[in-house]
Amino acid sequence: MASSVCGNLGEFDETVEDWSKYAERAEIFFEANSITERKSQTLLSSVGDHYNPQPSKIVHLYHFNTRVRKPNETISEFVAVLRKLTEFCDYGAFLNDMLRDRFVCGINKQKMLSRLLSEENLTFTKAVAIATSMEAADKNSADLQKQTATSIDTGIVNFITKKPARGGNYSSSCFRCGGRHDPSTCRFKDQECYSCGLVGHLSQKRLNRRGNGQRRASHRGGRQSRGRRGRHHRQYGNRANYIQEHDSQDSEGFVDVSEAYEMFMVSGSVNKLVYVPVQVNGQDLKMEFDTGAAVSTVSEKTLSHLQQGVKNLTVTPTTKSYLGYTGNKLDLAGQVMVEVDFQGVTASLPLLVARGNRASLFGRNWIDVFDVDWNIIKHVTAKDSQSSLRTVLDKHPEVFKDGLGTFKGTKAKIYVDKNAQPIFHKARPVPYALKQKIEQELDCLQSNGTIEVVEFSEWAAPIVPVVKSESSIRVCGDYKVTVNKVSKLDKYPIPKTDDMFATLGGAKFYSKLDLSQAYQQVLLVEHSKQYVTINTHKGLFRYNCLPFGVSSAPGIFQRIMENTLQGLEQVLVRIDDILIGGRSRDEHLTLLDEVLRRLAQQV
DSSP: OOOOOOSOOOOOOTTTSOHHHHHHHHHHHHHHTTOOHHHHHHHHHHHHHHHSOOOOHHHHHHHHHTOOOOTTOOHHHHHHHHHHHTTTTOOGGGHHHHHHHHHHHTOOOHHHHHHHHTOTTOOHHHHHHHHHHHHHHHHHHHHHHHHHHTTOOGGGGTOOOOOOOGGGOOSSOOTTTOOSSOGGGOTTTTOBOTTTOOBSSOTTOEEEOSTTTOOOOOOOOOOOOOSOOOOBOOOOSBOOSOBEEEETTOTTOEEEOTTOOOOOBOSSSOOOOOEEEEEETTEEEEEEEOTTBSSOEEEHHHHHHHTTTOSSOOOBOOSEEEEOTTSOBOOEEEEEEEEEEETTEEEEEEEEEESSSOOOEEOHHHHTTSOOOHHHHSOOOOOOOTTOHHHHHHTOGGGSOSSOOOOSSOEEOOOBOTTOOOOBOOOOOOOHHHHHHHHHHHHHHHHTTSEEEESOOSOBEEEEEEEOTTSOEEEEEOGGGTHHHHBOOOOOOOOOHHHHHHHHTTOSOOEEEEOTTSGGGSEEOGGGGGGGEEEETTEEEEESBOOTTOTTHHHHHHHHHHHHSTTOTTEEEETTEEEEOOSSHHHHHHHHHHHHHHHHHHO
16 A cells, blocks of 8 residues: 655646745655655756756856945845855855955945045954944934924024925025025036136026015026136125125116125124225225225215315216115215325225215225235234243243153063064165265264164164155164064054044144154163164164164053053043143143143153
């Protein structure tokens, strides 16, 4: 009697299901019915080669090596696709390295790419973690900006928003192109003006102030300039003495603002106005120096003062009209030609005469004529304080004296395995053009006690002459071929950029101290001097202090400096640079004084 069959496998129909799914069901069926693995695998392999042939390795390699991250594709989605593409690439032990390389090259975002390329010993896992964290940070930052955009207090700059009419129709025209839409969404907001070179409006933009004061634009064709880029013309904020001229004979009443330059006042303490002494027709006149005014202007009352003792000073009507910063047309009596004497230079210049109580403005048309001494206009004076910077620096002259300083009580030690074999290298040939400068530098180092002549040494490293920006020479030992091979590396941590931001966060005043010949201010213990012998064309020299080029030098020096300045807030040491912050001027100078005091105790 035949044994019963467990289950029903059914025949394979390639139009109904994929072979891989059918083969999976077949394996379960064979196992349930105790069909030997040898027979089942032979059957499935034979049929599988027909219905599901082995994919081309070359094609899969091509797809993998050309895959880049698509727009709006997340990092996790990109990683999943890369892993799937490597299924038939047969990378073996090099799989993670290939995934890392393809991931970095295909990340398709400059910020992430720069961050990944700057990372040392980058692995695939590490690259994915960095990219994922940056992606999350960008998303969180965007969410926060959306949440806080409506809560920003714009009253500080007197910003007034207007709600658009229903249906998206705006009651006023766009100041960039003249269309009926929101200026912030205008497609010309990044357009460069052909006339003035600034960004934010089209060339030949005109304003119509007829009727209800609506603005409209008149455009004339013109090639778009791709020259220099300027700043956007902003349409809000406080403006000061803004005067722009236009031809009053324009039949359509348009105002040409293609050369308009607006000034904005920053909210805060009121700035003191700047006045300059000018002689107009021999009369002394104090005028407000205003780069925001297109032309120089006086009132009728001021003109009557200038007419004293002057004949034939006639006010002639002007064919042009002028706009104030509010957009209203100025009430002008006319224009007069006057003799102007400013800073020893005399010129005959036009002067506008305005009705009413107007300030006397020294405008741009006069500024262009005179060679203005800007020290009068923008003169910066030091704050008179007992704790001034000069007072602090003068208290510690020993820190700033000429010559190489030496740290007291602290000596550096280079740890070398006692079983290490000494390494001796012969001197390398030096270029003849640098030979004299190298000899001068060696003589200088020998005179200040940095190096000393030795006749014999088991250790010797060749030198590497480094040409500095001022054309002088720095002599460095090439210790990577000698002591760096066998010495124990001092792994004292060097502060990173994030540490700097955390330490100096909240500071408003900063100073940076740069220690001259930093490492060479630290003496070596006697036993370590043999390891830093250099071999030159002038013979053997041995360093008495910690030289450049020793792998442990940064860690040794960082430890010494942090121990010297420990306990000081908003003070960060990064090898030979000391960064000092301060929330106020007095706090900053107090910290600077304490840093210099501690350094003075060490020299």
